[in-house]
Amino acid sequence: MEQMGTRDRLFMAALSLVRRQGYDATSVDELCRLAEVTKGAFFHHFTSKEQLAVQATAFWTTFTSQIFEQAEYHTFEDPLDQLIGYVEFRRQLLVGRSLAECTCFLGTMAQEKYDSNPAIREACFVGIAIHAETVRSIIAAAKARHAPCATWNEESLALYTQAVIQGAFVLAKAKNDVALADDMIVHLRRYIELLFQYAKED
């Protein structure tokens, strides 16, 4: 964090604090303190707290994309193995991490600001949709090979993977137990396996 520029340090601070406390509970002063930046510098780079939040969603997308791109599952030949590999990778991302460290910046902000701040809401949805699209393309390939006649929609299933993961985070937060999220993602894996297994046997 030390050698980063002022903007990126503020983005990192936003990810950290918003994921832990939410958007409203995170003050500009607190962001500046963590980023080791003055308030003057903050408002030099961003016109408002809202603008930081909106731009932080794009920062989050590049930040997380790098993590997923480096994951092993991309090297698997069979797209169904890639899909199961993706789900397993989401489980791996939970181990040894606190809730604030493994939960989704976009989901957290979207739930809080969906009605009161359209700009933030939309930015969060775009970020989720970008990630869901990478999952959708894997699902599409898996479907083409293993379940070409299946009735379910690949785009809908891609969004469902994200919904399950977001919901897993909500329940894990309520119980204050990351293990619960893992448990929920195991169900997601089983659903996908059943979906393809059942289609194969037709």
Add this chain to the structure above:
Amino acid sequence: MEQMGTRDRLFMAALSLVRRQGYDATSVDELCRLAEVTKGAFFHHFTSKEQLAVQATAFWTTFTSQIFEQAEYHTFEDPLDQLIGYVEFRRQLLVGRSLAECTCFLGTMAQEKYDSNPAIREACFVGIAIHAETVRSIIAAAKARHAPCATWNEESLALYTQAVIQGAFVLAKAKNDVALADDMIVHLRRYIELLFQYAKED
């Protein structure tokens, strides 16, 4: 709302405002305004905003329990029909309602305050667990009749139904579209059907 007592009017205001704006964005003054109560009256009945939130979770539990108790699915003979009926009832609860009107008070608050307010977090989890338990007992009966040898855990599946619904709300909020939540719950129904269908065919 007019003939209710002061406390219940404040609870109703809390459900309405917190579901729309979140906990932090809802001020005590705003709660009082909606409940048509003075700030003095607020702090006569509650020692803090936090205490209102904690007690509102119990209010929410009784409030929502009544809705579920009156639902048709309880009258079905087969517990598997009851389970599918429950999921379908969750879908019905979405129709004609805005996101703020159909999403979960507990999930919203839990995600926002899980790290910064243990009392609120715990109260939210208790509320979710109480509801999940009613679903678990239906699942247990359905499993006993239709899938006695299935390897999956009924408590875990009950929590999963709640995770999917919570996640459906997060995505629906991000897209600002209730229909997306409905789509996600359809996947949940299919998962449950596959889980029982597959077990039957063994």
Add this chain to the structure above:
DNA sequence: TGACACAAACCAACCAGTTGGTATGTTTTG
């Protein structure tokens, strides 16, 4: 020398919570 990147002091609005008080019962006691 002038545009950029910051810093420090500051501001009005708003926040949760407190104050001292009133109106309306209910319970106790001479």
Add this chain to the structure above:
DNA sequence: CAAAACATACCAACTGGTTGGTTTGTGTCA
């Protein structure tokens, strides 16, 4: 039975502190 004592429910005005955002000034580098 009535007066005193207490309890409950409420209210308007206020407090110390925090909020997002502004203003004004300074160092630096092309």
